Amino acid sequence: MALKKRRLGKTGLQVTEMGFGGIPIQRVSEEEAIKVVKRCYDLGINYYDTARGYTTSEERMGKALEGVRDKVYIATKSHAKTAKELRENLVTSLKNLRTDYLDLYQLHNITDDSWNTINAPGGAYEEILKIKEEGIARHIGVTSHSPTFLTRIVGEGSPFETIMVGYNYIALEPSKELLSTCKKMDVGTIIMKPFGGGAFTNARTALKFVLADKNADCTIPGMQSVAEVEENVAVCGGSLTLSKDELDSIEIDRAALGDEFCAACDYCQPCPVGIPISFVLRTEMSTLRRMGWTEGTIKQTKETAPKVAACLDCGACETRCPYQLPIRKLLPEKMDALLKRLEERSIP
């Protein structure tokens, strides 16, 4: 069955309701990465998202899509704060992606703070407008982990034609105001992290939950294997109504992960004593649930415990966490729980 398409706001692009998120193809071999992207294309996915910051992702995507460039939409993004940096990033991205234009160019992970720099004279904002005028970027957008920031920017009528935000059955904030504001302003909505960064019990249920929201134009789960691509495409082709069992599994995840949900974005880093914060916050309820105790997890748990004990209580991580998690409170709690599980070799 052909994937359904939705209009990506005022860009007018007709994108498949599920696109391809390019983060995970950095983690596999280049051969596998190209195979995954090509399988997406064969199964009808027409929207491909990557970023200058995702190491090899752009290059691999460029290789996979070279022969079909005019049949797909390619979006990338840049963390650049200044006009000069943004232009340099653009040149690299075009080279990596083997193209001379982008369907969508986005400012990556903007916060209220970084927006002040980006929006100042000589900042990346004025440059992205130029890049659009030149036709190198056919459309422009902004990505952020802050629904509040995005709601403000969209509500002010900024020239961005799309937003990207994390949204899933635990991170529900975007469904309160942001997505409906975007609909009203005709701004396209791209949804990242539908699987909560891998923390959820059932990826199928998580994908259905987001796809069922008609204010979400294009959902871009990260996929790193052909099997995952095929499974997700099958979900798109089936009924999006959640069964009683699926609704129950959502409630179980909500109860287990609640307000302590760490999206594994690692924006809280660097930590001056090298604490792998997302590892501590996520291992018990995510990694162990999925994979049990592996040699790697045992080793990292043992190495991490003394680092957590040496936390300086500086709070720098909390100022950077887009989800305002009380990291300093959570770290010792989660570390203790993990050590107890390690001693028992138990899993939740």
Ligand code: SF4
């Ligand atoms: S409060 Fe602790 S965990 Fe957070 S940045 Fe400081 S030392 Fe690292």
Ligand code: SF4
């Ligand atoms: S603690 Fe916050 S910033 Fe760090 S990985 Fe988790 S969600 Fe991201």
